[in-house]
Amino acid sequence: MRPGPLFPLEVNVSSNGAVPSCPHCGEPLLPFALPEAGGWDSPFQLACWNDECPYYVRGWTWMESEYGVRSSYRYRLDPGTGAASPLPVWSPTAIRDQIIEADVEVAREGDLVTTPGTGGGYEDHP
Numbered sequence: 857m858r859p860g861p862l863f864p865l866e867v868n869v870s871s872n873g874a875v876p877s878c879p880h881c882g883e884p885l886l887p888f889a890l891p892e893a894g895g896w897d898s899p900f901q902l903a904c905w906n907d908e909c910p911y912y913v914r915g916w917t918w919m920e921s922e923y924g925v926r927s928s929y930r931y932r933l934d935p936g937t938g939a940a941s942p943l944p945v946w947s948p949t950a951i952r953d954q955i956i957e958a959d960v961e962v963a964r965e966g967d968l969v970t971t972p973g974t975g976g977g978y979e980d981h982p
């Protein structure tokens with residue numbers, strides 16, 4: 857169990873008033889907690905958790921053909937810098953338990969803030 861509320865989470869990516877979404881599949885990005893020793897500026901990052909995302913689906917094929925490993929990566933966005941990078945995953949459920957259950961809200965300035973959810977699930981995933 858993670859202690860304490862670490863909210864609100866502020867996202868500094870310019871967003872035109874919308875929650876950042878994955879450029880590959882259009883699904884809204886969800887925040888997830890970073891490993892302790894990650895050395896990142898932000899306490900969390902955003903990633904696409906859609907298992908049908910073309911970026912993620914293509915990653916399995918590519919990694920297996922290039923390296924012979926069962927691995928893939930998800931689209932990740934650093935909320936501090938707005939820089940995108942691949943998030944390596946070794947299974948469909950990898951890092952999923954790090955997803956922060958929070959509602960991402962768009963602040964008036966165009967910044968994003970997430971507030972604690974009320975246990976909102978991810979039932980829209982098939």
Ligand SMILES: [Zn+2]
Nearest residue numbers: 878881904909
């Ligand atoms: Zn996606």
